[in-house]
Amino acid sequence: MRSKIVAGNWKMNKTLEATETLLAALAAKLPDTHAEVMVAPTFVNLTGAVQSLHASTIQVIAQNMHFAESGAYTGEISADMLLNIDIDTVIIGHSERRAYFGETDAILAKKVVAALDKNMRVMFCFGEELDDRKSENHFKVVETQLRNALFDLDASVWNKIILAYEPVWAIGTGETASPEQAQEMHAFIRKTIADVYDTSVANNVSILYGGSVKPGNASEIFSKPDVDGGLIGGASLVADDFVAIIKAI
Numbered sequence: 001m002r003s004k005i006v007a008g009n010w011k012m013n014k015t016l017e018a019t020e021t022l023l024a025a026l027a028a029k030l031p032d033t034h035a036e037v038m039v040a041p042t043f044v045n046l047t048g049a050v051q052s053l054h055a056s057t058i059q060v061i062a063q064n065m066h067f068a069e070s071g072a073y074t075g076e077i078s079a080d081m082l083l084n085i086d087i088d089t090v091i092i093g094h095s096e097r098r099a100y101f102g103e104t105d106a107i108l109a110k111k112v113v114a115a116l117d118k119n120m121r122v123m124f125c126f127g128e129e130l131d132d133r134k135s136e137n138h139f140k141v142v143e144t145q146l147r148n149a150l151f152d153l154d155a156s157v158w159n160k161i162i163l164a165y166e167p168v169w170a171i172g173t174g175e176t177a178s179p180e181q182a183q184e185m186h187a188f189i190r191k192t193i194a195d196v197y198d199t200s201v202a203n204n205v206s207i208l209y210g211g212s213v214k215p216g217n218a219s220e221i222f223s224k225p226d227v228d229g230g231l232i233g234g235a236s237l238v239a240d241d242f243v244a245i246i247k248a249i
């Protein structure tokens, strides 16, 4: 059975104090839910967030990590460093990492393997650019991203993978994929995984949608059968909006 998940990606936002204020509001307002709820504060606030949430079911996850165990990688963070502060889930492949930090499919494949080797869960992000969709290449682009980073993995590790389909044209733009577009792509992703692996792997992987999910559109997107939740950027920075999105699932 795959999990329903709502995750907030806080990107490079909020000081420690502001992080703790937002977490306190979220913890206080968190509705009863069958879904896993996750937040990804920036690195320097992870320890504080873990401490703030010690009595809450909200999980703290990381926005990124390096593929090396340790060494001369100035500014980077390793899997062991995350595990050491009780973070066992990491976002890999966010479109901003791909676009602004030159993270290629080959680099992402190494990061995925490094995280899985440490028994971490990976929330793997991918999605097409606007031009890909306009030229009707979006299915091909998505399939290639998945193939290059994930399809060499053994089926046995797929219980550690969460997928987040995030069309780049919908991230932070206020433009959302329609529920039908999201469902169409999620069904395609699940079928592709079933073809490469089998239906058990495909049916057990959670596939989240990300891209301008808001309280006003979350219910309709989450109602689609292959949409198992959302990765939320901007709206996750406002407690009432994030709580409304959690309620929508």
Ligand code: PEP
Pocket (backbone or CB within 6 Å): 009, 166, 170, 171, 172, 173, 174, 210, 211, 212, 213, 231, 232, 233, 234, 235
């Ligand atoms: C994201 O960055 O993963 C994201 C989905 O952002 P937003 O919700 O702001 O579009």
